[in-house]
Amino acid sequence: MTTDLKPNSRDRLLEAAAALTYREGVGIGIEALCKAAGVSKRSMYQLFASKGELLAASLERRSAAYVAGLLPPDEKDAPRERILHVFEQVILQAADPEFRGCPYLSAEIELKDPDHPASRVARAVKESLTGFFRAESAQGGATDPDLLARQLTLVFDGASARAGIGAEHLDGFLVPTVTALLDAADLR
């Protein structure tokens, strides 16, 4: 027997905000968000202080799954293989015709305000990715793990952005690019 659990207004607003801002940008209007969620504006403002708070909460809610979806399973244990796994996931994501780049980078670029609550969420997500790269780089004996981690984050964002705007195809391109940087850093 299945229980018919309707997502509540808060969940529906968070889902609508995540989906619509990804597809249309952070400029999407409150009306459109409420309409897509099937929630009145009055209810929305009872749940969230502002559209900015709603956006931040929607990015925050998906952040753990986003990062988990990029990171390698424990079975993969060579740092090089673990780092490349992340980029292989980006290639897979980018193959989806609905792909518009990393949602966290896009949000930060669109908001143009590092102090916006959604920008803070986005920054934390990317910092955790950089932290993963740094730990693996150190584990793999990179000459400068911090430098390599920053380079990999730059490539992650650059690749996501360029594939997201349809300017680049990552298959057969991203792995050799990352490999060149891993080799330059003498990663095992």
Added chain:
Amino acid sequence: MTTDLKPNSRDRLLEAAAALTYREGVGIGIEALCKAAGVSKRSMYQLFASKGELLAASLERRSAAYVAGLLPPDEKDAPRERILHVFEQVILQAADPEFRGCPYLSAEIELKDPDHPASRVARAVKESLTGFFRAESAQGGATDPDLLARQLTLVFDGASARAGIGAEHLDGFLVPTVTALLDAADLR
């Protein structure tokens, strides 16, 4: 004797569109654009069919100067030096507190529509930069000039984006990153 040449409505609209969309995003309203330009909405629509056309024209108008500002002077003749010159310009641009990344990449990310007239302008600008990288890579004997040109464009966009959102400092970071890729491609 100086002549008091007031820029005309078209020029003022183009300037306002370039400045405001860079600072606030492509979602900036027509009213705000017209107000900043000191031009009536009626006049705006006599000059441009739509806000999209105005945006495209404003990006187009600055494109030659944008690319020229990145490219090396003729005196620099070693391909490696000429390629690095571009990235040194990005470092200089990013040192400006008003820097919000490459305006062409931002416009494409924000518009989320590769067929938008402004996206087409933006793509052409970036393709001309990739073309420069490709020619210099070939000239410098890179093993795969096309691959290297794509890698350099990816780094250009990734660095611009990350510096533009305040997530990265390019000084002391960008040149070693580009150099690693140039070395991997055996560029002289």
